[in-house]
Amino acid sequence: MTEPVKPALIKTERLIKRFGDITAVNGISLNVARGEVLGFLGPNGAGKSTTMKMITGFLEPDEGRVLIGGTDMHARPLEAKRRIGYLPEGAPAYGDMTPRTFLRFVAEIRGFDGSDRDRKVEVAGEKTGLHGVMDQRVETLSKGYKRRVGLAQAILHDPEILILDEPTDGLDPNQKYHVRSLIEEMAADKAIVVSTHILEEVEAVCTRAVIIDRGRVVADGTAEELQKRLPYHNAVTVDVPEAASGPAEAVLKGLANVSGVEEVARLNGHVQFRALASGHREIVAEVASALRDKSITVDQIYVERGRLDDVFREITTHDTHAERRAGNVIGQANNGGAGA
Amino acid sequence: MRNVWIIAKREFAGYFNTALAFVFVVIFVALTSAFAFYVGNLFGRGQADLYPFFQYHPWLYLMLVPAVAMRLWAEERKSGTIELLMTLPIAPWQAIVGKFLAAWAFIGVALVLTFPIWITVNMLGNPDNGVILASYIGSFLMAGAYLSIGSFISALTKNQVIAFIVSALICFLFIMAGLNLVLGFFREWAPAFIVSGLESMSFLSHFDQITRGLIGLPSVIFYLSMIAFFLFANTLAVEQKKAE
Numbered sequence: 001m002t003e004p005v006k007p008a009l010i011k012t013e014r015l016i017k018r019f020g021d022i023t024a025v026n027g028i029s030l031n032v033a034r035g036e037v038l039g040f041l042g043p044n045g046a047g048k049s050t051t052m053k054m055i056t057g058f059l060e061p062d063e064g065r066v067l068i069g070g071t072d073m074h075a076r077p078l079e080a081k082r083r084i085g086y087l088p089e090g091a092p093a094y095g096d097m098t099p100r101t102f103l104r105f106v107a108e109i110r111g112f113d114g115s116d117r118d119r120k121v122e123v124a125g126e127k128t129g130l131h132g133v134m135d136q137r138v139e140t141l142s143k144g145y146k147r148r149v150g151l152a153q154a155i156l157h158d159p160e161i162l163i164l165d166e167p168t169d170g171l172d173p174n175q176k177y178h179v180r181s182l183i184e185e186m187a188a189d190k191a192i193v194v195s196t197h198i199l200e201e202v203e204a205v206c207t208r209a210v211i212i213d214r215g216r217v218v219a220d221g222t223a224e225e226l227q228k229r230l231p232y233h234n235a236v237t238v239d240v241p242e243a244a245s246g247p248a249e250a251v252l253k254g255l256a257n258v259s260g261v262e263e264v265a266r267l268n269g270h271v272q273f274r275a276l277a278s279g280h281r282e283i284v285a286e287v288a289s290a291l292r293d294k295s296i297t298v299d300q301i302y303v304e305r306g307r308l309d310d311v312f313r314e315i316t317t318h319d320t321h322a323e324r325r326a327g328n329v330i331g332q333a334n335n336g337g338a339g340a
Numbered sequence: 341m342r343n344v345w346i347i348a349k350r351e352f353a354g355y356f357n358t359a360l361a362f363v364f365v366v367i368f369v370a371l372t373s374a375f376a377f378y379v380g381n382l383f384g385r386g387q388a389d390l391y392p393f394f395q396y397h398p399w400l401y402l403m404l405v406p407a408v409a410m411r412l413w414a415e416e417r418k419s420g421t422i423e424l425l426m427t428l429p430i431a432p433w434q435a436i437v438g439k440f441l442a443a444w445a446f447i448g449v450a451l452v453l454t455f456p457i458w459i460t461v462n463m464l465g466n467p468d469n470g471v472i473l474a475s476y477i478g479s480f481l482m483a484g485a486y487l488s489i490g491s492f493i494s495a496l497t498k499n500q501v502i503a504f505i506v507s508a509l510i511c512f513l514f515i516m517a518g519l520n521l522v523l524g525f526f527r528e529w530a531p532a533f534i535v536s537g538l539e540s541m542s543f544l545s546h547f548d549q550i551t552r553g554l555i556g557l558p559s560v561i562f563y564l565s566m567i568a569f570f571l572f573a574n575t576l577a578v579e580q581k582k583a584e
Contacts (some may be wrong), residue, residue, distance in 0.1 A: 009407070053423070053583065056427045057426075057427055058423050058426050058427050058582070058583065059583050078428075078430070078431065080426060080427045081428065082427040082429040084427070086424075086427045088420060088423040088424060088427070089420075090420055092419055092420035092421045092423060092424050093421065094350075094354070094419075094421055095419065096354055096357040096358060097350075097354070097357070101350075101353075105350045106428065108346045109343060109347075109429065109430060110347055110428070110429070111429045137357075153424070279413065
């Protein structure tokens with residue numbers, strides 16, 4: 001693919017974690033380089049949080065290892081943990097402290113003292129929009145503010161690596177927007193992993209998405225690469241008057257790069273056709289000019305990209321097929337979907 | 341050591357963030373004094389010493405110390421802050437020792453606040469202040485041993501009530517190990533070394549010696565090694581249970 005060989009700041013090698021009989025994480029290998037924002041997706045219970053807990057050193061993997069900027073988390077945990085900022089699921093914080101005293105505590109543990117400490121606290125509080133509540137007890141704060149306290153704690157020491165477990169969960173749209181822009185701001189010189197359920201978030205902030213299901217990676221690629229996995233990616237949908245529907249269909253079927261034509265809807269004297277692009281090629285120009293050549297009026301024409309939601313659903317609902325798919329899905333994503 | 345200090349400082353300040361701390365100190369001072377005067381008959385004995393005061397400490401600590409210890413780890417686990425704590429660049433033992441020291445210091449504050457009773461006996465007579473000082477030190481050490489047990493148990497559960505009851509029960513066993521009632525039962529059939537081993541494990545026998553003015557090295561070592569042992573167990577418990 002396009003990316004040059006960048007040293008991975010976060011590297012996990014075939015992580016396995018079992019809880020009793022349940023294998024929560026089953027061989028997850030990830031590489032996240034500086035400048036990357038990795039969207040970590042998966043249904044509830046897929047192993048997202050468990051994986052993040054292993055990356056941050058809270059849990060020991062049963063097998064495999066975690067390398068943080070080359071440092072083995074198991075062998076030298078303190079050195080590795082120093083480089084990570086972590087927002088655990090649910091953003092836990094000491095309820096009886098205020099954001100200020102709490103952040104001071106974290107700053108001291110992170111090795112800052114005196115005015116240096118207070119400055120770090122001030123900056124982190126400002127970045128996450130905590131001014132105004134800095135001296136209120138955490139337990140009295142709203143969910144949104146609590147989440148921000150957790151975020152402030154994670155970015156306080158300006159770490160190279162940020163692991164954020166559902167950073168926008170429970171936030172209102174404005175707060176979500178704020179957190180996303182904060183992530184975008186920091187993205188350039190950090191390796192960031194964000195777990196989320198919200199797929200448009202992945203499209204908005206992530207440079208890459210990994211979908212995991214039942215402890216395995218089932219897809220890995222940019223949002224676009226994942227969309228290419230949908231049959232109708234780059235398909236062209238045209239809206240023509242009913243009178244012209246016959247010739248229009250014939251024209252579409254006659255095009256070399258159209259692998260199939262579906263009638264999507266028939267409504268108010270209009271017919272909607274969808275021309276599927278063979279090999280996900282860009283066919284919109286071809287379709288438009290062919291229709292124009294035949295003087296067929298087109299009321300609407302647009303390209304289908306495919307929604308990440310659909311990709312997600314497709315990948316994670318094929319219960320019994322999921323495991324068999326795991327291998328070739330990754331292969332496909334890495335090929336950039338060129339041949340699919 | 342720096343990290344231990346930071347943890348201890350946060351934890352200690354935490355006690356005073358809530359009214360609970362003041363309630364505890366008041367109850368502590370009131371109970372220890374009430375037992376000394378009403379049950380121990382401090383005045384009626386006509387002796388200028390604090391033996392009736394210290395005599396009841398092992399029993400009062402049975403309730404008071406687990407009450408302080410129960411939240412140490414159970415709360416961290418329940419609220420999820422343990423995940424935060426254990427992903428900060430500190431070693432688990434630093435967190436455990438830090439939290440323990442804060443709680444111990446807190447009990448120490450409560451103990452120091454019983455000083456009026458010391459002044460009282462000095463005004464009424466001429467007590468052996470050396471013995472009283474030794475007793476205070478012994479009482480503090482004993483509280484530390486109770487606390488280390490409580491801290492360990494607290495790491496095994498998310499439920500503070502369970503932590504309280506189980507710690508109190510275990511501390512109770514350590515007290516009972518020194519009573520003739522229990523020792524007599526073992527003397528019937530067990531070899532002598534077991535009986536004396538059992539007796540030497542008792543909080544009561546060690547504390548009794550100290551309050552009678554014999555602050556022997558073995559007793560100090562006993563309490564300190566109890567603390568070390570249970571804090572070590574505490575570390576294992578936290579590692580094992582943190583993610584549950």
